[in-house]
Amino acid sequence: MVTTSPDKDPVTDSQPPSAKPGGGVPVQATPVGATTGAPAELPPSSVAGRGMFGISGSGDTSGFGGLVRRRVGGGGSERPYGSYFDEVYDALAEAFPGLDDAIEKVVVDRNELTLHVKAERILDVARTMRDEESLRFELCSSVSGVDYLGSDERRLHVTYHLASMTYRRRVRLEVAVGTEHPHVPSVTPVYPTADWQERETYDMFGIIFDGHPGLTRILMPDDWEGYPQRKDYPLGGVPVEYKGAEIPPPDRRRSYQ
């Protein structure tokens, strides 16, 4: 049996979320997401994340406080990048005049190369990546989005995972746009496979791919309001009564963090 919670959350009104248009998404909602409260916030901005369970100072008898791991810095990586990454970058620089202008930064992390590309240049970079003899990234494996709410001003990122079947290499291209003007050129002229994947990214994040042959929602219903994978879009759900006890919707449940 489905009931509404007796103590209402002040943010939402009395209607169950599912009954409202857009699944009950408030226009100005407090961010909710992966971590408690404001989940999109990154942990304290020290260079190293401390502690497996985030414990610092005293009182920790479990031994979990001792672990220190390096955090990836916000800046790009320095040369040499290692592995085949230098070769890829040099080949791209040679084939693409004015590359430094188009690339914001280069990040090498966990043996993966990420080229952060300016949004308006992504199609040109992708075309060079595919066509250039020494690059040959024939396959666009995946296109998807990530919402870095709270940690990046241009919070909406699109990631393109390219694979070179000839050289057996992989590269990630990443572009960042803000929510006020979320426009990115579509890469469908270069990679037709990006068609549905860009539609999904539009559907989930509201990123508009200019030049896409038919940018419509693909997974959500056509008349849906809001972009579900954004971090300020609540998970929603209704409290459920089970054997007399009430179980709150997932985003209102107690969280141990």
Place this chain on the structure above:
Amino acid sequence: MSTNPSYAPERETSEGKVFTVTGGDWDTVVSGTDPVSDERIVVNMGPQHPSTHGVLRLILELEGETVREMRSVVGYLHTGIEKSIEYRNWVQGTTFVTRMDYLSPIFNETAYSLAVEKLLGIEDQITERASTIRVLMMELNRISSHLVWLATTGMELGAISIMLYGFREREYILEIFEMVSGLRMNMAYVRPGGVAQDVPDSAIKKIQEFLKMMPKRLKEYEDLLSGQPIWTERTQGVAVLDVTACVALGVTGPVLRSAGLPWDLRKTEPYCGYENYEFDVPTSNDGDVWGRYQVRLAEIRESLKLIEQALDKLRPGPIMVADKKIAWPAQLALGVDGLGNSLEHVAKIMGQSMESLIHHFKLVTEGFRVPPGQVYVAIEGPRGELGAHAVSDGGTRPYRVHFREPSFVNLQALPAMAEGGLIADVIAGGASLDPVMGGCDR
């Protein structure tokens, strides 16, 4: 015609002339209304059509029996797994991803676990036994997935017997899964750091029996289908897609290999120790449904070889990473009613060791932290490249997990296969892509 008592008289409406047909010869009716029959009609197939592989909707524009244009509509099985996963911890993520492509749960779990392990930087610490068990389970899963493909495709093209046989052998594999993990499907068996529990001896015995039985059964399938004139008519030269089209449309897996490109991530970018196994990558040059049928049958044979080698490689050892800050603390045991915590483990954490209790509590309620960053891991699923893009913000929950689902990407190729062909071949072409809508829509 209005003199014929079988027909109600025609009447004029705003949409044109309307005939109410109550019986009689169809040809006479059609020639009476549309003597030239050059009209294009739009036919909606699905989403609840027995031959569209789950809830897939196809919109066809037909000229007679010829498909002129085709668009597919997906999303009917969208369950928001990628959103829900952001509200659970990293280990719980396994239970979500296993439900995406429900015919290949082990692959979803493995791709996810490999991504989390790469984020944690513990790829080198994964024990050999854990990797071998993963390979063993993945290859069993590949066979069961291909068997469902064979069964359903056979049924959709009119061969009912193969449906029964395919599901019969798949049932055998599901029983093996149940012996190993406690569950037939959606097992959440592969976890970040290793696997949930060890393979019992009884399951090994059952796998060995399966290895003995399966080659004979494969022979039976081929006897049943390969020489069958209807089967060859319905598959040969149907829904052709060449390598260029496959790569442009992102189609991978058996469909790409049936066009002639031996691209298999187990060979080209090995993971889980696949570089230490001996197996071939079957290809075909036909690029049609027939070629895909042959490639998949050959892949089942290769998987049998891999399972045999994996059984030989199984040496006693741990199945989880040694790092107690990551390893799932429970010591699962198979109880009479399925899975449960072993009594010894419960007695230890409750009675003897406060540290173990704290450990257990922290890991189960909160989970481990994963250093910030993003990774993309791709493995060769039964349908093609299954990629997991995982992003961590340094917390105990996934910040974003996206799956590059081969079903989703491959379905884009259906119009390219179907347009210009017969409507009956839409079914054959769609089936040959082997889409699983649970994976496609997530």
